[in-house]
Amino acid sequence: MNVLFPLLFLVVILAAAVIFLWPLRRSRSVKKNEYENPSPPLFNEEFAEGLSLPPADLSAQQLQCLPEPELPHYYGIDRMVLLARDPHWLFAYWELTATKQDEFANHYGLEAWSTTHPVLRVYDITGIDFNGKNALGYTDIHISESTDNWYVQVGEPDRSFCVDLGRMFPDGRFITLLRSNAVTTPRASLSDRLDEEWMWIEGLYRTIGKFQFGVGSPMIVEELAMRSAGLPLGISSPGFKQEK
Amino acid sequence: MPRGYLCLVLHAHLPFVRHPEHENFLEEKWLYEAITETYIPLIQVFERLIEDNVKFRVTLTLSPTLISMFTDPLLQERYVRHLEKLIELADKEEGRTYGGPFHETALMYKKRFHEAMFTFCDRYNRNLVTAFKNFQDQGRIEIITCAATHGYLPFMMIYPEAIRGQIKTAVDLHTRHLGRPPAGVWLPECAFAPGLDEILKECGLKFFFTDSHGVLYASHRPRFGIFAPIYCPSGVAAFGRDIESSKQVWSTQEGYPGDFDYREFYRDIGFDLGLDYIGPYIHPDGIRVHTGIKYYKITGKVDLSQKQPYNPRQADEKAALHAGNFMFNRQHQIYHLSNLMDRPPIIVAPYDAELFGHWWFEGPKWLDYLIRKTAFDQDVVEMATPSDYLRNFPCNQVATPCSSSWGNKGYHEVWLCGSNDWIYRHLHMASEMMISLASQHSNAGGLYRRALNQAARELLLAQSSDWAFIMSTGTMVEYAVKRTKNHLLNFFRLQKEIKGNYIDEGYLGNLEYRNNIFPDLDYSWYTNTNELPKAASL
Known part of the structure; x- marks a missing residue:
């Protein structure tokens, strides 16, 4: 008897909790009708609810508004991709699996992860076949644990780069975890390489003079789009209210 | 010369x-x-x-x-209906503008729409x-x-x-x-x-x-x-x-x-006229849209309300x-x-x-x-x-x-900025998966071939630069995000089914019906050519 009583009490409390909290949860799930659901973990929970106990009063319209499935943020593959955005900036994104973290811990000890911090090492590999040791130079960027993408300002047109994501020990030791592909930043000026057999005609370039990028139809398209009546390639966007 | x-x-x-x-x-x-x-x-x-x-x-x-x-027959059919409505509106406009400063322009539109119908249907058979x-x-x-x-x-x-x-x-x-x-x-x-x-x-x-x-x-x-x-x-x-x-x-x-x-592009009767009149010619939900009938000239650097005929x-x-x-x-x-x-x-x-x-x-x-x-x-x-x-x-x-x-x-910033950089993580993953699917399933037949081809279509549709562009301009973003995500999700589901040797034919058929672009596409174009510089880890 002494054992049963507290158990019964627990059951009553649980039942009460379910009765009071259930409507709260349902209303939340119905309200979620945006395509863009910034918090993927929430979705799993709601999907499961919908399956087990669909609220009876959900109309067809509301069903359509239920959150749509979200893309996974990670795919369980160790990878780091580097893109050259313009002559001065690179963009890198990456994904580091738990397996990789385990490997690191196995190698350097269980404490190693917490005593180190993540660093992006940006190598200048212009004109060389990079093997991890022969870079012309490198820059370290100290980042936070949760970061998984980064815009790197290299400020150097027409140079080649590669980025490592690694962990740095307090003593400065750097251990590479991921290595990106190599990219070359675009040129931002005329080439210095003049063909020996070709003559350089000054007058021709003088006619061009100073110019601005993007004084072409894409610029107009963009402006139209900003003014909220034009759309991809100039097509007006029906359904979008004019600003005026 | x-x-x-x-x-x-x-x-x-x-x-x-x-x-x-x-x-x-x-x-x-x-x-x-x-x-x-x-x-x-x-x-x-x-x-x-x-x-x-x-x-x-x-x-x-x-x-x-x-x-x-x-x-596409469906879009051709829908365009004809769209143009019919426009002609109906132009006919009404002829009467409404009679005797006013817009009448000549109204007649111009009417003529243009009729000519468009002739060109589209009679001359080129849609x-x-x-x-x-x-x-x-x-x-x-x-x-x-x-x-x-x-x-x-x-x-x-x-x-x-x-x-x-x-x-x-x-x-x-x-x-x-x-x-x-x-x-x-x-x-x-x-x-x-x-x-x-x-x-x-x-x-x-x-x-x-x-x-x-x-x-x-x-x-x-x-x-x-x-x-x-x-x-x-x-x-x-x-x-x-x-x-x-x-x-x-x-x-x-x-x-x-x-x-x-x-x-003037920004003065359209779809926005200017009362809902009771223009209602049937804009979106059924009452969302105002451009009809293409515009009566004003740019006039000068003046407010939209000050434009002249x-x-x-x-x-x-x-x-x-x-x-x-x-x-x-x-x-x-x-x-x-x-x-x-x-x-x-x-x-x-x-x-x-x-x-x-x-x-x-x-x-x-x-x-x-x-x-x-x-x-x-x-x-x-x-x-x-x-x-x-x-x-x-x-x-x-x-x-x-x-x-x-x-x-x-002048470079790539419009298609790689804070508002759209998230897409590349997924697009690249899907590309890699597509290449590996194509390389592992040479000469697939039947349902597998259909699924592989549809997977390639979904990848292609997700890759449209238009979506990234729209995201960067900040208007109609929701549609662009939705299209990117939906095609990717379709792709990932197909990929899973192909790998798992279980293809849901109903789902596949539905995708083939909805995203019916490139009927002659051949997934083997994605086969690995061994020149791939590795982007993945060490």
């Missing part, structure tokens, strides 16, 4: 907006508007020029998504590709292709197979509909990265375009700047966009389309004037350049086709006048397409063009 050449390029493209699941889908209207306001007016310009026996050469891109929509093919077969326009879904190619460089998928699909579709393989390609957003040319060459393409600095900053330095093509090391020719002629037309400050006599005849005179001015400037440019070069210069003037007619209402008229004046009033400038030029001048300097695009700031 002329002193120089003018290479006019019109790039016609819209993303694939076909939504059989809804009767009235807002984004589908982009296509209908562009047909009425741009594609049909351009077709009519070319028709009249040919009737009058005017010699001309124009280069036109028909993007594979646009060809697919032009030839398939506008036929029209362009006719002009091509008569030697008047050179039609080139684009990437299959206008994918942003420089960001696919780590997966050459993904680029190959975009280009091969495009060349295949183009050849089927236009009866001959394309000689050249319009790189989506003019976006080039060194190495791309190798894949173009592999697919039989002989030339492409870059923005001015793409050729200007090439290495070695091009002797003739942007006034002659260069050959990439692969032998594919690159033509650089002329700065002067672009600016003349498109500068928001000094460009022709801003002339005060031209039609449009006068079609005045605007027409301005278009003729501007065409003359454009030609005069090209003549001078060419006089000057031809003294500095050992061959006639070529001025490359590429424009988005949709800006003609849709946004710059008088654009097709301007083009008509420009072509006639060039043909009859002078002999300094002659129109030529890139193929014409390369035939006459096959020897060109070898140089590697510079990575570039024609977007804001």
Whole structure:
């Protein structure tokens, strides 16, 4: 008897909790009708609810508004991709699996992860076949644990780069975890390489003079789009209210 | 022989907006508007020029998504219904504006819509590709292709197979509909990265375009700047966009389309008139849309409410004037350049086709006048397409063009910024999976072949640069995000099913019905070619 009583009490409390909290949860799930659901973990929970106990009063319209499935943020593959955005900036994104973290811990000890911090090492590999040791130079960027993408300002047109994501020990030791592909930043000026057999005609370039990028139809398209009546390639966007 | 050449390029493209699941889908209207306001007016310009026996050469891109929509029976049917409603509205407008300052313009629209119906249904049996093919077969326009879904190619460089998928699909579709393989390609957003040319060459393409600095900053330095093509090391020719002629037309400050006599884009009866009247002609949910009936001229730098009535005849005179001015400037440019070069210069003037007619209402008229004046009033400038030029001048300097695009700031920032950079994580993953699927399932048959082909279609659709562009401009973002995510999710589900040896035929069939683009696509174009630089970890 002494054992049963507290158990019964627990059951009553649980039942009460379910009765009071259930409507709260349902209303939340119905309200979620945006395509863009910034918090993927929430979705799993709601999907499961919908399956087990669909609220009876959900109309067809509301069903359509239920959150749509979200893309996974990670795919369980160790990878780091580097893109050259313009002559001065690179963009890198990456994904580091738990397996990789385990490997690191196995190698350097269980404490190693917490005593180190993540660093992006940006190598200048212009004109060389990079093997991890022969870079012309490198820059370290100290980042936070949760970061998984980064815009790197290299400020150097027409140079080649590669980025490592690694962990740095307090003593400065750097251990590479991921290595990106190599990219070359675009040129931002005329080439210095003049063909020996070709003559350089000054007058021709003088006619061009100073110019601005993007004084072409894409610029107009963009402006139209900003003014909220034009759309991809100039097509007006029906359904979008004019600003005026 | 002329002193120089003018290479006019019109790039016609819209993303694939076909939504059989809804009767009235807002984004589908982009296509209908562009047909009425741009594609049909351009077709009519070319028709009249040919009737009058005017010699001309124009280069036109028909993007594979646009060809697919032009030839789609559902969209053709829906366009006819859309145009019928528009004609009904124009008839009402004739009465409503009677005796007022808008009446003449109202009559103009009525006439245009009836003509559009005739062109679309009677003349070309609802398939506008036929029209362009006719002009091509008569030697008047050179039609080139684009990437299959206008994918942003420089960001696919780590997966050459993904680029190959975009280009091969495009060349295949183009050849089927236009009866001959394309000689050249319009790189989506003019976006080039060194190495791309190798894949173009592999697919039989002989030339492409870059923005001015793409050729200007090439290495070695091009002797003739942007006034002659260069050959990439692969032998594919690159033509650089002329700065002067672009600016003349498109500068928001000094460009022709801003002339005060031209039609004002932002005053449309779809927004101006009461719901009780205009209701049946806008979206059924009461969302106001552009109808295409606009009665005001730009007037000046005044508030939209202060605009004056449009006068079609005045605007027409301005278009003729501007065409003359454009030609005069090209003549001078060419006089000057031809003294500095050992061959006639070529001025490359590429424009988005949709800006003609849709946004710059008088654009097709301007083009008509420009072509006639060039043909009859002078002999300094002659129109030529890139193929014409390369035939006459096959020897060109070898140089590697510079990575570039024609977007804001000239490089890749528009398609890689805070608002859209998240897509590449997923697009790259899907590309990698597609390549591995194709490589592991050579010669798949039956259901597997269908699933593999559909997976490739979903990947292609997710890759449209249009989505990234819309995200970066900040309007209609929701639609672009949704399209990107949906196609990727479809892809990942198919990928899982193929790998798991269980294909849900109902689901597959539904995707094939909804996203029915590229029926002849072959997933084996994604097969690994072992040249893949590894992006993954050590």
